[in-house]
Amino acid sequence: MKNSAILTIGLILLATLSIVSLSIGRYSIAPSDLYAYFFSVGHYDANLPVILLNIRLPRIIAAIAVGGALSIAGASYQGMFRNPMVSPDILGVTAGAGLGAALAILLSLPPIGIQLLSFAGGISAVLIAVSISKSIGKAHDVILVLVLSGMIISSLCGALLSMVKYVADPDDKLPAITYWLMGSLSAITMDDLYIVIPIILAGIIPLILISWQLNVLSFGDDEAKSLGINTFLLRILVIICASLITASIVSISGIIGWVGLIIPHITRMITGPNHRILLPASFLLGGIFLLLVDNLSRSVSSLEIPIGILTSIIGAPFFIFFLKKSKKSW
């Protein structure tokens, strides 16, 4: 299939799903009401504009942004690390963001404080991991050292997070921290999106622009250099963009696992490994996937299931199915 056809189909699916998602939820909205509202003909439920614009629409945009952004960050990291097992949190961004958020909750900061501290935690974790890998030096394989530095920082943040949980008030703060770490889209407002979406775009656009160079990197650093790629600059650019994307997403949604690992994988089975198509297609598929999961999370039971739990429960069998189905190496 041609690349443009894949992207067109993805866009149409995403658009259709978004419209369908508008009528899904506790407060059911009839399609005829939606039609009446959008085209200003006939009567519709008086509550409808508020529900659509203040509740459903931000939620749908958030699901697409979170799913798409995590997937594109994951796809870029998989390309840069030349390893399909890599996820966006490889350099510690998620662990750092989790620690930041937990600290903010412990200090009783308002929601904006939680977001800021979480974003700062994510970015700092990556900066520390990258400087550790720089200080270890060039004598070792650059990728191996980066991955190990990320692991060190992740586990350090994990330990500090446990400490924060340990001292947190078990009646109100500990549950709040635990709930935040599960990930959720329910608290995301339109105002959050106005801030986060420009940051995400500032990360995504450069990644799409350099996507072809990521292909060349797959033969290894030395070969990519001999082909004329500035591997140092490319790596820094990918790390900055992917960290910006992931940290800003995690700061509003909490930790939503799996998406950044499996969606790039599944997309690669459809599009092939060329990052020029893989990156935008990962965004679309990630958006579709998270929108589907979010629809389930807010409609399956009367109590909303945290989306971070559902992505893993749905993601695991989904992934197994695709792995079995694909004959090619990936």
Added chain:
Amino acid sequence: MVNRPQIQFDFVHADLGYGTHKVLSDINLSIEGGSVTCLIGPNGAGKTTLFKSILGFLPPISGKIQLNGKSIARFSSKELARYIAYVPQAHSTPFPYKVIDVVLFGRSAHLGYFNAPGRKDRMIAESNLDLLEIRHLAERSFSELSGGEQQLVIIARALTQETSFLIFDEPTSNLDYGNQIRVIQKIKSLRNQSIGILMATHSPDHAFMLSSQIIILDKGLAQTGNPDQTLTAATLKQTYGVEVQIFETPNGLSPARKICVPVIQ
């Protein structure tokens, strides 16, 4: 026909190695474009170190490596990649790229930072697939090819870089006998297009077949000369520590050349 810039490498009192670990000392040699130079030497003698130094991956510990009179260190990866293409031993990639995509990677040095290859780049890539007679592999996955086919694809990628100089790292290792000879034949035809070649090899015969200059690396030092005079039974004994006899090919095999026959007790 591609307009290839003239090229000359000069090593001036160059000590090469990793950090403080010196692998080759006081290297003085010149390599010119338009000829084939074979690089031989036992395992660990520093062939890879020499390559990495020419390609700018390893700065010399002391001394200079120059390309057309300018220090290698002062070229960006992109500039250097327009002069020199590198043909490493083929190895697998983590992702299943198509052969045509792999060959197009050779266009990187000619593209803007945010660009992908276009129609013209594709034509160059395809013409090099034709040249190496592997056009039929274009849509296949690189990782599914045999070692010999992969090596030819990597050579096509290097040609697509349109440089005047190619560096081969033991291009025939891991290949079956037929593919070894096919690859050597291709390299010979490149020489006839006046592309300069530096090739590391484990077989002295390759030097007799192809080269006008030979560099022998041994015990941290480099010795240069032409193969007929330099590659003698005594030199090979000294370099590799084994008994070898050197013969002329029998009458009637044209062109005549020397061959190397190991003495097995």
